[in-house]
Amino acid sequence: MIEAIAILAIRAAILLYVERQSNKKTIEGQSYKIRHLTGNLxxxxxxxxxxxxxxxxxxxxxxxxxxxxxxxxxxxxxxxxxxxxxxxxxxxxxxxxxxx
CATH class of the missing domain: 1.20.5 (Single alpha-helices involved in coiled-coils or other helix-helix interfaces)
Known part of the structure; x- marks a missing residue:
């Protein structure tokens, strides 16, 4: 039972890390688009x-x-x-x- 909880906790941590990295890339991409649209390069x-x-x-x-x-x-x-x-x-x- 403890092993299952530990495995779930590790999976949750990995998913949170992946989501954070994905959000970071999305924010950088949107920032890049905004800079190009506004001409603020x-x-x-x-x-x-x-x-x-x-x-x-x-x-x-x-x-x-x-x-x-x-x-x-x-x-x-x-x-x-x-x-x-x-x-x-x-x-x-x-x-x-x-x-x-």
Whole structure:
């Protein structure tokens, strides 16, 4: 009987811990959404937003370079990415760094 009560107590503690962690993630997610809706971004949000924009523009440049001529499709991806990096730097003034 005591063992059953101990097992139930342990299960209850585990469930409370899991619920607490879930609530914490929900609160962080809602806080993130509120910051983005109100425009009140913190430094990490600004970096993430800038990285997403950089990734989008870099990928767009790679696609454009691949579609420029029929021989670009035969070039290795490394060569095309180097050309895209040079183009990115000339347009934006800083080097592209791949996101996580």
């Amino acid at each position: 913190n430094e990490d949000d600004k970096k993430e937003k800038q990285q997403l924009l950089d990734d989008y523009h870099f990928d767009k440049m790679v696609r454009e370079l691949k579609s420029e001529d029929e021989y670009a499709q035969l070039e290795p991806d490394d060569v095309i990415e180097e050309r895209a990096r040079a183009k990115f730097k000339s347009l934006y003034g800083y080097e592209y760094r791949k996101g996580k």
